[in-house]
Amino acid sequence: MTVNTWKSLDVAVLGGGLGGLSAALAMRRQGHNVTIYERYDYAGEVGASLSCASNGGRWLHDWGVDFSKAKPVILKKLIKRKWENGEIISEYPLGDYEQKYGFPYYNLHRIDIHQVLKDYATSEEGEGKPCELLLNHKATKVDYNTGFVEFENGTTITVDLVIAADGIRSLTKPQLGITPVFKSSDSGCIRVLFDTKKVKELGLTDYSNNEAIEYWGETKFKIVLSPCANNEVISCYCFFAAGEGDEKNDWNNDVSLEKLISSCEGLDPVLVELFTKCGYDIKQWRLYVHEPIPYFYKASETGTKGVALLGDAAHAMMPDQSQGAVAAFEDSGALGYIFSKKFNLSIAEGLKIYELERKERVTKIQAASLRARENLNERIGWSSDNIKHEQKLTIDEVCGYDMKAHIDELIAANI
Structure with missing residues (x-):
């Protein structure tokens, strides 16, 4: 040395x-x-x-x-759901995660x-x-x-x-x-947020207290939902099959609610209702394989x-x-x-x-x-x-x- x-x-x-x-x-x-x-x-x-x-x-x-x-939510499990109706397929409990690895799993x-x-x-x-x-x-x-x-x-x-x-x-x-x-992936992603207060006011399904990352679908085209900001915000990432027109979309571009819903054909109506009535800050980006x-x-x-x-x-x-x-x-x-x-x-x-x-x-x-x-x-x-x-x-x-x-x-x- x-x-x-x-x-x-x-x-x-x-x-x-x-x-x-x-x-x-x-x-x-x-x-x-x-x-x-x-x-x-x-x-x-x-x-x-x-x-x-x-x-x-x-x-x-x-x-x-x-x-x-940073107003974290501590995650306690992963949940798989059926794309079409949200029925739980399986759960992976994080259980003794903090004890085993020394620190919580923060969201x-x-x-x-x-x-x-x-x-x-x-x-x-x-x-x-x-x-x-x-x-x-x-x-x-x-x-x-x-x-x-x-x-x-x-x-x-x-x-x-x-x-x-x-x-x-x-x-x-x-x-x-x-x-x-790098090359373009055949996937795109649309993110959308829900305000938990508005979800509750409208009497819609509230995922904010599940302490979980939740998945609809198991392939490359899926929804990933999780709470953050002291459960005040629900974050949703929607991975969809990107088409030719989506090549023009770059990081963090605004996208319409109609585009979001059309990209998630056959999705659980509970999520579609949340998108429609509570979704805000809807952004799209194309994914690339580096x-x-x-x-x-x-x-x-x-x-x-x-x-x-x-x-x-x-x-x-x-x-x-x-x-x-x-x-x-x-x-x-x-x-x-x-x-x-x-x-x-x-x-x-x-x-x-x-x-x-x-x-x-x-x-x-x-x-x-x-x-x-x-x-x-x-x-x-x-x-x-x-x-x-x-x-x-x-x-x-x-x-x-x-x-x-x-x-x-x-x-x-x-x-």
């Missing part, structure tokens, strides 16, 4: 979404100087519910985040957890120097050899480490010599500068394992732990360990998420009760993972 004198790093985080904010928080708490650069005028998070399994929740707890501020509204992470990253309170958040800073040039970043507004900076959390359409990735390989990328970082020849890809920029995946945001939390936890005083690694050494730890794990989760797009029995939880195969992803592998121990082993073996 190279003997280095520990010093705080100047870190630029490109992207103010969940991945960027969690990376900033993790690095701040290790004593580094962090600035977050968000490309838009507001570093906001859109979307509906977000499931946060224990492998993500453990890191937020590690960073001192008070989950109550959150994206907007809530985004605000909480932003507050913790930038607040004067907490360990480390508060992160600075700069809006309207779209990075157009990133040089891993020098740590130089140029923004569309003319601003330039030079830092030790760039963390590129700039999403599926990452502008950083091509500058590291990576050409993304191939794993060849590497997650580039470091300078001197080992003193580097760029790391994080979250969707590194491992965009299908939503069917509910691990996209959780994997970004893990990425952030890995970087914070690796670049702590415990190890005192150079940039190049640390990024080498980051890739060794992250790439194999998230590539397996990517593949399992794609399989779960086709077959609900591949979804962690359900996967534990069915016929095993070599690639099967189990709930123990995902939720019981001890990343710190794995990093300790990797550093001992490779540095």
